[in-house]
Amino acid sequence: NAGVTQTPKFQVLKTGQSMTLQCAQDMNHNSMYWYRQDPGMGLRLIYYSASEGTTDKGEVPNGYNVSRLNKREFSLRLESAAPSQTSVYFCASSGQFSSNYGYTFGSGTRLTVV
């Protein structure tokens, strides 16, 4: 089925460890996004990529890096994980008319940093 695929679904890290969250979409969308979801705070934008080859900071970029590997893939990297980065991470993508159609979301990665 067409959509946004995130891996892994669950991950436990120790403080200071690094990891990369993977995201791929097969809808030929230009734009991709990484959000984090925390209780009572909704979804907050970490980074986004308006098109292949470009990335920009969102609302909460500190402690993260991203790579737009190609049009399909957009990865999020935690270089040195901290307990404050315990969260659910969502990747999303949007096409040319995103103001009319919104975003398509992946199923999320549940990350715990101990």
Next chain:
Amino acid sequence: AQSVTQLGSHVSVSEGALVLLRCNYSSSVPPYLFWYVQYPNQGLQLLLKYTSAATLVKGINGFEAEFKKSETSFHLTKPSAHMSDAAEYFCAVYNQGGKLIFGQGTELSVKP
């Protein structure tokens, strides 16, 4: 800057009762507004959207929302709640930078 505020982090209704989830927006330009639903341990799914074509918008699963410019509101309603409606609901506005800005979310519980 565009923003949305959802009133009530938790709403509980009985099965068969009216569902009303509140969302107010702030925008200096005509907004594009969305409601998303998140079932437990799943991603977000688009429920409905307002893009200025009609003020009353119908979505999936019997939900609808009415855009009221005078009240800067976009409340989500469903006449009769079903147990399967239990989920978290997010209101969002599309900002001038081309990003979706989300509200804090409202968790809906449905009692039998």
